[in-house]
Amino acid sequence: MIVRHAKSDWDNAGISDFDRPLNHRGFKSASEMAQRLHKKGIVPQYLLSSPALRARTTASIFAETLNLAGPSYNQSIYEANYPALLHIINNLPDAYQFVALFGHNPGLSDLLYNLTGQIYDMPTCAIAVVDFDIDSWKEVSGGTGNISYYDYPKNGD
Template sequence: MKKILLVRHAKSDWENSELQDFDRPLNRRGQKNAPEMAGRLLKAGLIPEILVTSPALRALTTAECFADVLSIERSAIIKEPQIYEASSSTLLNIINSLDNKHHFAALIGHNPGLTNLAVNLCDSDIYNIPTCGMVLIHFPFDQWDMISYWTGDQKLYDYPKNVAE
């Protein structure tokens, strides 16, 4: 079985209007939310083998934070330039090309592509993955290239303001 964890980057800082979108860092809330959400994964025993991330600063910083909290080697962070501003079909192509030696991967990126991908992979009713939101999807396949739209089963949807009762 293959598992993909879709993670939208943590909240970014818009304060410096001189910065290009690609270079925006995390703001204070994002710096708080990223380790909090990674901690929820750790508590649940959900630790991806690799983190495939957009190289945009806010996504890469989110990936590095997740790696630190989950004790994932930094060498397991794969920067994939195609994730930045990607459509759901481009993101699916990235998933389809993952190395089959990995069974659990996280894809860290941006909206709207990430939300559209979640909806298309498992017919989810998620309207918008908020910043630092996560969607875990399981697939009944042994190869990443077998994954296609509507073949997954959503197992988790969590986000910073989702407080367990």
């Protein structure tokens, strides 16, 4: 599952990009999207997030709503491009069959498009569940995935 962080706050010019928090709409959207997953029974086994504050917060809201352990963090997700994100996916533990990856654009949109050939732009807090017919995360590569679920907050980007 690929999840773009919820809407962040651009109002405080003194905060670095890495430390930007979610804004009010971001908190609301993250909670709403996690609840939608919960109602549909779409619950990943493991959450992996960028350590940037807006992604960390989004992942934590999902963990709490879905009754999961808190997310793990990987610095390489922050500002990652498609090849870097694919490398992270290829190195996921095979003990998990369903992993949620929380990160940023444009990398996540590029990842989704390259894995599936579908949907090029993910708005904030968009969720895409991608299915693979594989035995190991190492087998994930371009064009090997199919989107089985896609949703995003309807309040715009």
